[in-house]
Amino acid sequence: xxxxxxxxxxxxxxxxxxxxxxxxxxxxxxxxxxxxxxxxxxxxxxxxxxxxxxxxxxxxxxxxxxxxxxxxxxxxxxxxxxxxxxxxxxxxxxxxxxxxxxxxxxxxxxxxxxxxxxxxxxxxxxxxxxxxxxxxxxxxxxxxxxxxxxxxxxxxxxxxxxxxxxxxxxxxxxxxxxxxxxxxxxxxxxxxxxxxxxxxxxxxxxxxxxxxxxxxxxxxxxxxxxxxxxxxxxxxxxxxxxxxxxxxxxxxxxxxxxxxxxxxxxxxxxxxxxxxxxxxxxxxxxxxxxxxxxxxxxxxxxxxxxxxxxxxxxxxxxxxxxxxxxxxxxxxxxxxxxxxxxxxxxxxxxxxxxxxxxxxxxxxxxxxxxxxxxxxxxxxxxxxxxxxxxxxxxxxxxxxxxx
Numbered sequence: 001x002x003x004x005x006x007x008x009x010x011x012x013x014x015x016x017x018x019x020x021x022x023x024x025x026x027x028x029x030x031x032x033x034x035x036x037x038x039x040x041x042x043x044x045x046x047x048x049x050x051x052x053x054x055x056x057x058x059x060x061x062x063x064x065x066x067x068x069x070x071x072x073x074x075x076x077x078x079x080x081x082x083x084x085x086x087x088x089x090x091x092x093x094x095x096x097x098x099x100x101x102x103x104x105x106x107x108x109x110x111x112x113x114x115x116x117x118x119x120x121x122x123x124x125x126x127x128x129x130x131x132x133x134x135x136x137x138x139x140x141x142x143x144x145x146x147x148x149x150x151x152x153x154x155x156x157x158x159x160x161x162x163x164x165x166x167x168x169x170x171x172x173x174x175x176x177x178x179x180x181x182x183x184x185x186x187x188x189x190x191x192x193x194x195x196x197x198x199x200x201x202x203x204x205x206x207x208x209x210x211x212x213x214x215x216x217x218x219x220x221x222x223x224x225x226x227x228x229x230x231x232x233x234x235x236x237x238x239x240x241x242x243x244x245x246x247x248x249x250x251x252x253x254x255x256x257x258x259x260x261x262x263x264x265x266x267x268x269x270x271x272x273x274x275x276x277x278x279x280x281x282x283x284x285x286x287x288x289x290x291x292x293x294x295x296x297x298x299x300x301x302x303x304x305x306x307x308x309x310x311x312x313x314x315x316x317x318x319x320x321x322x323x324x325x326x327x328x329x330x331x332x333x334x335x336x337x338x339x340x341x342x343x344x345x346x347x348x349x350x351x352x353x354x355x356x357x358x359x360x361x362x363x364x365x366x367x368x369x370x371x372x373x374x375x376x377x378x379x380x381x382x383x384x385x386x387x388x389x390x391x392x393x394x395x396x397x398x399x400x401x402x403x
Contacts, residue, residue: 007214008233009033010041012061012133013207014053015200016124018069026050029196029203030057033211045199050124054131062233063128064137064206064220071120072140076176080104080111091115103221105143108173114140116221125226136230137210137220142166142177144205144219147212152201153190160185162198239326247318250330254311262307268295313353313377313403320371324364326394328357353401354384358394362386365397377403 012030019025028044044056075091083104088097091113101121103114121138128135142164149159149172159166163183167175189196196204209218213230271292310332321327331354339347359365365383372381384398 007033007237008062008136008211010062011064011207011210012042012057013064013066013203013205013210014128015066015068015203015206016050018067018071020070022070023048024050024069026053027197027199027203028053028057029200029207030061031204031207031211038208038211040194043197043200045197050127051131053128053133057133059132061133062210063133063135064139064210064218065124065128065135066139066141066144066202066206067116067121067124068141068202072114072116074112074114074141074177077111077113079106079109080113081106083111083113101138101140101221101223103140103143103219105146105174105219107146108169108171108175110174112141112143112174112177114143114221116140121221121223125223134229134233136226136233137206137213137218138223138226139202139206139209139218139220142202144209145201146174146205146219147209147216148191148201148205151191153187161189161201247327251311251315254314254332258309258311264295268292271295308403316375317353317355317372317401320368322364322368324359324361325368326358327355330355351379351403353403355399355401356397358392358396360394362395362397365395365399369399372399372401379403 010030010032012028015027017025017027026044026047028042028047029040030042032039032041042057047053047056073092077090080087083091083097083102085097088095088102092100092115099118100115101118105112105114125135125138145159145161145164145166152159157168157170157172159168160183163179163181165178165180165183167177169175185198189198189201191204209216209220214234271288274288314330314332317330318327333348333350333352334354336347336349365386369381369383372378378401380402382400384400386395386397388395
């Protein structure tokens with residue numbers, strides 16, 4: 001049920017066609033998915049300077065990059081499950097596979113292998129990172145279009161767009177791929193009911209396979225750095241979902257405690273009224289007083305401090321949480337270990353909230369503390385501790401809040 005929240009909701013496909021003279025053309029297609037409905041966010045055509053993307057796209061956009069043209073070699077061979085140094089010689093004799101990123105697209109009994117020098121691809125990936133984007137995939141050539149052909153208004157076996165001619169058999173398996181610069185589709189292309197320029201089809205396919213990376217096998221080159229980055233992003237999203245569920249459960253428990261405390265307080269009020277109305281003798285009065293004291297003691301033990309909605313306090317603090325911080329634990333009126341040792345019984349802090357969590361830097365923690373101090377009910381906030389865990393590459397902190 002939670003799988004739909006683990007994936008990437010928004011992605012941008014960037015296709016770069018590199019000309020023989022070294023000039024390039026950038027086409028961009030950004031999509032988003034919500035409630036299993038995919039929609040287009042941006043369609044950008046014929047950009048000649050990649051630095052323009054910084055003005056046109058949000059910072060930290062998740063990007064699926066596709067390269068085509070000069071420097072990208074494509075070769076069709078018999079179906080091969082794995083490309084290694086031994087069979088790489090069929091593609092580039094006397095070349096070292098370690099110098100290249102390799103994409104192996106298998107269709108039917110054929111492998112369509114695309115390769116690019118690591119130095120060339122890393123140059124484009126680095127430029128995207130310098131512009132503030134997060135590159136997660138690298139595709140080579142028109143082959144990622146395989147994942148969206150079912151969405152196209154294509155009525156024959158051949159798929160033709162923006163110079164690419166893809167011949168397929170009756171089973172929709174690819175037979176061959178050719179490129180003729182001036183070849184275009186006979187009719188306007190559509191993705192379902194949405195019209196799309198032929199030049200944007202590869203960019204759209206790249207974005208599509210990124211937003212559905214948890215569900216489909218993307219046609220992409222094996223780039224260890226990007227694979228690790230994609231895995232990290234997906235794990236972070238899963239962690240946020242679990243964190244939200246934990247906070248929701250904690251909120252519900254606090255709400256239950258609130259109603260429990262209210263019920264106990266109401267019961268205490270009824271007992272007090274009964275004492276004033278019906279106590280006839282000293283023994284009877286003493287018995288009722290003992291009951292009242294027991295209820296008062298129970299309320300104190302349970303942490304009742306008047307009509308304070310502690311769940312609401314936690315909710316207000318959570319609403320101020322910066323994105324850089326991971327909330328690990330929150331305790332309302334936690335155990336006072338020092339006083340408990342002295343009194344040899346469990347003693348709780350009064351009107352105090354202790355929060356622990358993780359943050360790579362201390363700046364977001366200080367920012368959060370500053371935000372919390374703006375609440376009228378907060379009497380004091382202090383950073384109790386901050387330590388950096390080199391093994392986990394993150395800082396662990398504790399915040400104490402008096403209310």
